Amino acid sequence: MLRTLPRSPRPHTRLFSSRRTSPYESTIANLNIGAHTRVIFQGFTGKQATANAIESLAWGTNIVGGVRPGKEGEHLGLPVLPSVRRAMAELKPDATGIYVAAHQAPAAIEEAIEAEVPLIVAVAEHIPLHDILRIHSILQTQSKSRLVGANSPGIISALGKCRIGFQPLPTFSPGHVGIIAKSGTLSYETVAALTRQGVGQSLCIGMGGDVVAGTDFVDGLRVFEHDTDTHAIILVGEVGGTAEEEAAEWIKAYRARTPNPKPIAGLVGGRTARPGTVMGHAGAWAGPGQASAAEKQRVLEEAGVVMVDHPTKFGGLMKTLLAQRGAPTSASSGGGSGTIPAQARGFHTLRRPHVRPAPVMQKRSLHLRADQAATLLAEHGIRTSALPAGTPPRSLVLTIDRTMRSPVLIASSGTGPATHTPFSYAGGPSPSEAMAAVRALDLDTATPAAADALELIVALWGLFRQYEGIELRSQVGVAAGKLLVAEPEFTFDDAAFRSSGRHAELHGQRDVTGVDPMELAGEAAGIVYVKLDGEDRNIGTVVNGAGLAMNTVDALEAQVGGLATNFLDTGGKATSETVKRSFELVLADPRVKVVFVNIFGGLTLGDMIARGVVMAMRELEVHVPVVVRIRGTREEEGQAVIRESGLKVFAYDGFEEAARKVVELANRS
Known part of the structure; x- marks a missing residue:
């Protein structure tokens, strides 16, 4: 699965499209x-x-x-x-x-x-x-x-x-x-x-x-x-x-x-x-x-x-x-009457996260290096070069407008907010839509540079459609009346290859230089493992589901001050073997002092996860404490597997109790 994407040139600018209007809205x-x-x-x-x-x-x-x-x-x-x-x-x-x-x-x-x-x-x-x-x-x-x-x-x-x-x-x-x-x-x-x-x-x-x-x-x-x-x-x-x-x-x-x-x-x-x-x-x-x-x-x-x-x-x-x-809490309960007072604020318990330096960006999956992206552009008649010193950089991005459910051109002159121009996936950018992006680059539409920019948009759209792009971006500048294209960074959808076998040659260009070997090992096993930087981190996490994995890391820190070493999503169809492999990945990090397994079953069965935990602890001879929380599908059966294993595993039902135990064990080590 695609993991990393290039930074936004204006990370603090919140820009999004107006709500769409189409026949679909009536459904x-x-x-x-x-x-x-x-x-x-x-x-x-x-x-x-x-x-x-x-x-x-x-x-x-x-x-x-x-x-x-x-x-x-x-x-x-x-x-x-x-x-x-x-x-x-x-x-x-x-x-x-x-x-x-x-x-x-x-x-x-x-x-x-x-x-x-x-x-x-x-x-x-x-x-x-x-x-x-x-x-x-x-x-x-x-x-x-x-x-x-x-x-x-x-x-x-x-x-x-x-x-x-x-x-x-x-x-x-x-x-x-x-x-x-x-x-x-x-x-x-x-x-x-x-x-x-x-x-x-x-x-x-x-x-x-x-x-x-x-x-x-x-x-x-x-x-x-x-x-x-x-x-x-x-x-x-x-x-x-x-x-x-x-x-x-x-x-x-x-x-x-x-x-x-x-x-x-x-x-x-x-x-x-x-x-x-x-x-x-x-x-x-x-x-x-x-x-x-x-x-x-x-x-x-x-x-x-x-x-x-x-x-x-x-x-x-x-x-x-x-x-x-004054409303009922369930379909069978009664409710009184009344009006809503101002909404309560006492339930907001999040603490501001610790400020840490941003990690070095690692280009991987279908993110192409600048030289690889430049080669693709050259095949479409666009040459790249460095911008001369002092040339004001402009930015042109072709990506996805999630609101409009369509492609979008994002153009910035570098001196103000970017302009978003969504367009039809079926028809591509119209001449007027492409020209709107050119004007947003602060280019005189009557100059050769504007004509060059239109050619660049055509090339980006061709590459986007041909290779199933997610985000194609480049810096542009003007020198001697001509458009200069620099530092292209392209990211493509690897699901097109993994699910449907498309674009194998392009996917073969993937550069994994600098990617953590454990992250690559997780990927090979169908596990999403992301290492989090910080020497003070000491809690390894094993979670099923991306959203739950994110929130586990968030809530550990917000509720009890626990610092996770990693994000790990076992996948929605995890098996006992997947859980064992997840333990191997987490325990390969010497910072880990305790492992927190947080599972909420949907397709993933609680008893299967529990058997995976038991298998991992026995076969890997785990020497750090393990805290397990299993809820959802077959939770009682899973809890019974843990209880009857004879292993020293701390099993909990509630998240906060489990999180407090995790931090207590981490601080003991």
């Missing part, structure tokens, strides 16, 4: 699932879909059949049809869950769009970014289908017993809190914390962790605003993109126009993320001018959102906020 109401929702599965007869369907049917989801291309028959007592179009005509579904591999998912999504299925839920991770951009160029032109995902746990109505995804069902309870989250594991933590406090949920939407999301925070907020079953709202965000800031703008406007607004709470993961590094999720990186997690938290607070530092705190907080509103 937001399709997110209102419930007992009435008729669901089909694409990939219905596959192993994962079958297991999921059995659980969902038992819970009460109205699954009416499924699709297997070219086949017809019956599965789980339900009809199987050869195409989504046939299924739409005969079964009349309101929604489809897509349970196929990443390389098959784009075609499955497009088939559902063509059949006009109202709600399409894509759970697969590692779908190539340009396939998703192409899909969104289709979605923006129609008003029938709404997409949730990809790389999402799905959408679930606890009130209506409708699950389209792989959320751990035992954690959910019917009630009146609406949730929209980037991270699956953090959403599970949030739901479990609510349920433990007797606070039920209405609708939970998985925004997903990809660069471009089919449904984002503002979409979810618009649903919750008008949903009479939702009395309070939770947002779970993370570093990367501008969705949280756009949500803050929407919330400010909502609170201004609404005499009795619903209380909103939130969390933003990634406060301690290593700068310039993709933290597990494909979208967990900050692009040009985008805010840090701490800055996102601040703007949400300023909008009136009550922030917490760990999802376990949502339970008590929402119970209090609902009580203040």
Whole structure:
């Protein structure tokens, strides 16, 4: 998976596009699932879909059949049809869950769009970014289908017993809190914390962790605003993109126009993320001018959102906020009447992070060196050179506008804020759009330099489409009336290669010079391991899920002053062997004095993780203390495996208790 991206030239400038307007916006109401929702599965007869369907049917989801291309028959007592179009005509579904591999998912999504299925839920991770951009160029032109995902746990109505995804069902309870989250594991933590406090949920939407999301925070907020079953709202965000800031703008406007607004709470993961590094999720990186997690938290607070530092705190907080509103906490509880006072601030416990020097940027994965990027540009007729001393540098970037779900040109003259010009993925930048970027470079449009800049934009767009770019950037300057192009830095989507085998020759140019060997070893095992700098760090972490891994590192520091040596995401489908390999990676760091295993099961099973911990400790002869917290799917079975192992493992149920024990053990060593 892609890990590092070049720095923004203006890291403190918060720039994002205005909310889009397109026919697709009218499909937001399709997110209102419930007992009435008729669901089909694409990939219905596959192993994962079958297991999921059995659980969902038992819970009460109205699954009416499924699709297997070219086949017809019956599965789980339900009809199987050869195409989504046939299924739409005969079964009349309101929604489809897509349970196929990443390389098959784009075609499955497009088939559902063509059949006009109202709600399409894509759970697969590692779908190539340009396939998703192409899909969104289709979605923006129609008003029938709404997409949730990809790389999402799905959408679930606890009130209506409708699950389209792989959320751990035992954690959910019917009630009146609406949730929209980037991270699956953090959403599970949030739901479990609510349920433990007797606070039920209405609708939970998985925004997903990809660069471009089919449904984002503002979409979810618009649903919750008008949903009479939702009395309070939770947002779970993370570093990367501008969705949280756009949500803050929407919330400010909502609170201004609404005499009795619903209380909103939130969390933003990634406060301690290593700068310039993709933290597990494909979208967990900050692009040009985008805010840090701490800055996102601040703007949400300023909008009136009550922030917490760990999802376990949502339970008590929402119970209090609902009580203040006079609203019921669950579907079966009664509620009084009343008005909302000013939202409580006592739940905000985050401390400011220690200020440390930024680490040296490591160029890896599909980030090409300047000389490699220059070679690609030369193939498209663009020569590069150094800018003469004293030449004012300008910046031109071709990347992804996550709000508009499209490519965008970002141009800066170096003397003011950058200008964003989104354009259609299907058609490329129009002459007027390209010229807008040229003007933003402060170039006279009648000069040869402007003509050169237009040629550069054409070349960048060609490379972006040909090799499935994520971010192509270069510095430009003007000398003797001509445009000079310098210091190109290109980053491409490695999911196109890993999932679909595309661009093997380009991927073969990957330069891993300077990359920590343990990070490369983790990658080879399907583990995202990121080493965090600082000699005072002494807590090794093993976590499943990118969002949960980020928040584990954040909350250790914020709540108990613990400093993690690493970020480690075992992956959503971790095995016992993966857990053992994770221990090997963490213990290779001599700074580690204690290992903290923090697991919340969705697809990952608690007992399987526990067996992995036991296997690792026995086979690796672990000599440092180990603290294990297992929640979620098969948590009781997992806790029993730990308890009966006979090993000296400290097992906890709650995060804060476990975190305090971790710090205590680290300080003893």
